[in-house]
Amino acid sequence: MSILPRWFAKKERQSSAADTAAQDAVSAARQQASKLVDLANVAEDGGDLASALLRVREAIEIDPRYPRAHLNLGNVLLAGGDLEGASGWLREGAKALSPPGRR
Numbered sequence: 001m002s003i004l005p006r007w008f009a010k011k012e013r014q015s016s017a018a019d020t021a022a023q024d025a026v027s028a029a030r031q032q033a034s035k036l037v038d039l040a041n042v043a044e045d046g047g048d049l050a051s052a053l054l055r056v057r058e059a060i061e062i063d064p065r066y067p068r069a070h071l072n073l074g075n076v077l078l079a080g081g082d083l084e085g086a087s088g089w090l091r092e093g094a095k096a097l098s099p100p101g102r103r
Contacts, residue, residue: 011081026058029062029063030063032058032062033060033062033063033069034059034066035073036055036059036062037055037056037059037066037068037069040054040059040072043055044075044076049079049080052072052076053073056069056072056073057073059072066082067093067097068098070089070092070093070096071093071094072093073093074086074088074089074091074092074093075090077089085091
């Protein structure tokens with residue numbers, strides 16, 4: 001057996017392992033962001049908008065493409081009276097949830 005097919009097989013296994021690790025990292029980030037959004041909801045429900053704002057911004061920093069975090073940031077800003085800031089984040093979150101043809 002030539003060394004070339006073994007080399008390609010090894011590279012394919014390494015690539016597959018790297019893909020799996022990347023998917024695991026994305027999944028872990030989404031889970032962490034989700035927990036932060038949940039904490040933000042609890043803080044907002046308790047009237048602690050500063051803490052809610054902090055948690056939601058942390059979630060977005062961890063997972064910038066998480067629509068739920070964008071929507072929640074919009075809700076927190078709206079609760080705090082920042083209508084202009086809220087509308088941008090609410091639009092962004094709604095756009096991310098829309099089917100691709102309707103964005």
